[in-house]
Amino acid sequence: MWFMTLRIALRALGRNKLRAFLTMLGIIIGVGAVIAMVAIGEGAKATIRSQIASLGTNVLIILPGFSTQGGVRTGSGGVNTLTDGDAKAIMQELPAVALASPTLRRNEQVVAGNLNWGTLTQGVAPELQQIRDWQIAQGRFIHDGDVDSAAKVALLGQTVVHQLFGNDDPIDAIIRIRNIPFRVVGVLGAKGQSSQGTDQDDTVMIPYSTMQKRLMRITHVHTIVVSAVSADRVPEAQDQITALLRQRHRIGPDRDDDFTIRNLSDIAAAASGSAQVMAVLLGSVASISLLVGGIGIMNIMLVSVTERTREIGIRMAVGARGRDIMLQFLVEALVMAATGGILGILLGVASSNILNQWAAWPTHISPDIVAIAFLFSGAVGIFFGFYPAKKAAALDPIEALRYE
Amino acid sequence: MSEVIRVEDLYKTYRMGDFEVPALRGINLRIEGGEFVAVMGSSGSGKSTFMNIIGCLDHPTSGKYFLESKEVGSLRPDEWAQIRNRRIGFVFQGFNLLARTTALENVELPLMYNGFTGKKRHERAVEVLSLVGLEARRDHTPTQLSGGQQQRVAIARALVNGPSLVLADEPTGNLDSTTSHEIMELFQRLNSEQNITIVLVTHESDIAEFASRRVVFRDGVVMSDEKTR
Numbered sequence: 001m002w003f004m005t006l007r008i009a010l011r012a013l014g015r016n017k018l019r020a021f022l023t024m025l026g027i028i029i030g031v032g033a034v035i036a037m038v039a040i041g042e043g044a045k046a047t048i049r050s051q052i053a054s055l056g057t058n059v060l061i062i063l064p065g066f067s068t069q070g071g072v073r074t075g076s077g078g079v080n081t082l083t084d085g086d087a088k089a090i091m092q093e094l095p096a097v098a099l100a101s102p103t104l105r106r107n108e109q110v111v112a113g114n115l116n117w118g119t120l121t122q123g124v125a126p127e128l129q130q131i132r133d134w135q136i137a138q139g140r141f142i143h144d145g146d147v148d149s150a151a152k153v154a155l156l157g158q159t160v161v162h163q164l165f166g167n168d169d170p171i172d173a174i175i176r177i178r179n180i181p182f183r184v185v186g187v188l189g190a191k192g193q194s195s196q197g198t199d200q201d202d203t204v205m206i207p208y209s210t211m212q213k214r215l216m217r218i219t220h221v222h223t224i225v226v227s228a229v230s231a232d233r234v235p236e237a238q239d240q241i242t243a244l245l246r247q248r249h250r251i252g253p254d255r256d257d258d259f260t261i262r263n264l265s266d267i268a269a270a271a272s273g274s275a276q277v278m279a280v281l282l283g284s285v286a287s288i289s290l291l292v293g294g295i296g297i298m299n300i301m302l303v304s305v306t307e308r309t310r311e312i313g314i315r316m317a318v319g320a321r322g323r324d325i326m327l328q329f330l331v332e333a334l335v336m337a338a339t340g341g342i343l344g345i346l347l348g349v350a351s352s353n354i355l356n357q358w359a360a361w362p363t364h365i366s367p368d369i370v371a372i373a374f375l376f377s378g379a380v381g382i383f384f385g386f387y388p389a390k391k392a393a394a395l396d397p398i399e400a401l402r403y404e
Numbered sequence: 405m406s407e408v409i410r411v412e413d414l415y416k417t418y419r420m421g422d423f424e425v426p427a428l429r430g431i432n433l434r435i436e437g438g439e440f441v442a443v444m445g446s447s448g449s450g451k452s453t454f455m456n457i458i459g460c461l462d463h464p465t466s467g468k469y470f471l472e473s474k475e476v477g478s479l480r481p482d483e484w485a486q487i488r489n490r491r492i493g494f495v496f497q498g499f500n501l502l503a504r505t506t507a508l509e510n511v512e513l514p515l516m517y518n519g520f521t522g523k524k525r526h527e528r529a530v531e532v533l534s535l536v537g538l539e540a541r542r543d544h545t546p547t548q549l550s551g552g553q554q555q556r557v558a559i560a561r562a563l564v565n566g567p568s569l570v571l572a573d574e575p576t577g578n579l580d581s582t583t584s585h586e587i588m589e590l591f592q593r594l595n596s597e598q599n600i601t602i603v604l605v606t607h608e609s610d611i612a613e614f615a616s617r618r619v620v621f622r623d624g625v626v627m628s629d630e631k632t633r
Contacts, residue, residue, distance in 0.1 A: 004516055004521070008516075011505075015504055310500070311502060311503075313500075314500045314501075314502065314513075315513070315517075316485065316488075317459075317461070317488060317494050317500075318488065318489060318494070318513050318514040318517065318561065319485050319486065319488045319489020319490070319514055319517040319518065319565075320485060320517050321481070321482045321485040321486070321517075322481060322482065322485075323482075324485075324517060397461050398456055398461050398462060401496070401500065
């Protein structure tokens with residue numbers, strides 16, 4: 001009986017294919033949009049999640065100054081309070097801390113031969129390699145001897161190598177920063193884009209002591225990067241660092257910290273969270289177009305019922321009950337919605353693949369969303385088909401047969 | 405012969421706003437199985453209202469209607485639908501076939517609502533199409549059939565569930581005189597060979613001649629009721 005009803009419905013829709021298609025269009029676009037939007041959101045989340053993994057979930061960063069967001073600490077020398085001594089103490093004295101590296105950073109022009117390239121120059125300690133999980137593609141990282149002697153050695157990121165040396169081997173080449181010659185001792189492995197969108201391979205690393213003495217002539221450091229013993233001991237490490245620094249900086253109990261400790265995975269999680277919000281928002285907006293598609297179905301079905309009043313009368317005269325008529329029209333609406341759903345899924349998958357290929361946006365189709373979108377379109381079909389179907393079933397056969 | 409239709413004291417009044425329009429004013433009538441009855445009367449005489457009631461399309465305001473000795477005047481719409489499906493066949497002036505649907509599928513329609521599937525449905529439909537002489541045209545749609553052929557398909561549809569009663573509302577109204585006579589001869593044949601009770605509304609005397617009994621309505625009552633052969 002179901003099969004027969006389905007056949008009747010398909011036959012009725014087939015009589016006016018163009019109209020059926022135009023009616024379905026709302027659902028097609030709605031479902032397609034939902035799937036594409038959520039795929040974009042999921043792709044963003046997945047990218048961020050993999051970047052959290054590459055950052056290391058047990059990494060902390062210590063910055064000088066107050067913890068107010070973006071606020072600049074003014075007053076008694078707040079910006080210069082971190083030293084490499086602090087970093088050493090943190091690493092050696094605190095049980096929850098594994099490694100610590102002081103860091104400095106400044107954008108510099110790097111010259112090689114007759115080429116130059118502006119890049120982020122970072123002064124680092126050997127520990128940074130492990131803390132930030134930097135691979136070495138060629139040569140070696142900075143080691144303690146380099147730091148002790150403030151050696152003029154450098155590691156280049158992949159982008160810098162490409163810009164200044166092309167396909168040539170940069171090891172043992174001389175580059176100049178502020179006209180000071182540095183010997184290239186290593187090349188960093190590739191890391192790609194950070195979660196903030198910057199190119200992590202566009203960098204040069206030198207010993208922090210060299211940066212302090214020869215490039216900047218300062219004795220403090222910009223930040224201290226710390227890795228905790230394990231991810232779940234991060235809060236503990238944070239507390240220990242706070243206590244130690246307050247003591248080293250002689251901060252009285254009634255005064256605020258002159259530093260800020262940031263948990264890198266918090267930042268990444270926040271970014272992931274906002275990507276999630278974006279995905280949900282986009283998905284909701286797209287769902288609205290699904291509802292509009294449903295209204296389109298209801299509209300056309302109402303017209304269809306009116307047009308087929310005579311036909312309904314004939315069916316009733318030969319024995320169709322109210323529920324037979326209602327079922328017939330409900331199935332028509334459902335078939336339109338379901339077909340629209342399938343086409344919409346195809347459209348959504350195709351769009352997100354196109355975005356992936358051409359715009360290099362990361363996208364990720366989750367089968368859950370596909371199933372939900374399909375079921376939702378079916379529900380829309382039933383819901384919006386219900387009223388017209390009910391109207392059809394409630395027709396009086398005598399009046400219907402008289403209808404011109 | 406058992407009775408097919410019996411109405412007792414049938415009244416039907418329509419309410420139009422503040423007005424009450426008495427369409428039937430106390431009809432008492434009995435039709436036996438195998439009869440061929442012509443129902444006549446001018447418009448407003450109540451004959452259409454009468455046909456709607458005995459066709460289980462409308463309920464009487466008061467009075468009783470017995471179809472094959474069962475009281476059906478006050479049944480629910482779903483029960484009526486079943487009666488219309490199995491016990492009554494309709495033939496209309498305008499044929500009322502489904503457009504863009506083949507003759508075979510049109511005839512199959514009542515079978516579908518009776519739960520018949522696939523092969524059985526097909527076979528039964530072909531059987532009644534042969535009865536009206538149109539088996540060869542089973543795959544034609546209404547636009548590919550003449551008026552007379554369409555009406556014959558409609559008659560086949562009316563017979564497909566094996567009803568004991570066929571109600572025809574001006575079945576020859578849209579046909580020329582030759583075709584009209586062909587259709588009426590078909591009705592006669594079905595009546596005499598298959599013993600199907602036929603109640604047929606017409607306003608043409610020569611069409612009414614084909615029947616064996618003539619009932620004339622006027623102003624909501626039966627004015628005359630005579631056997632004509």
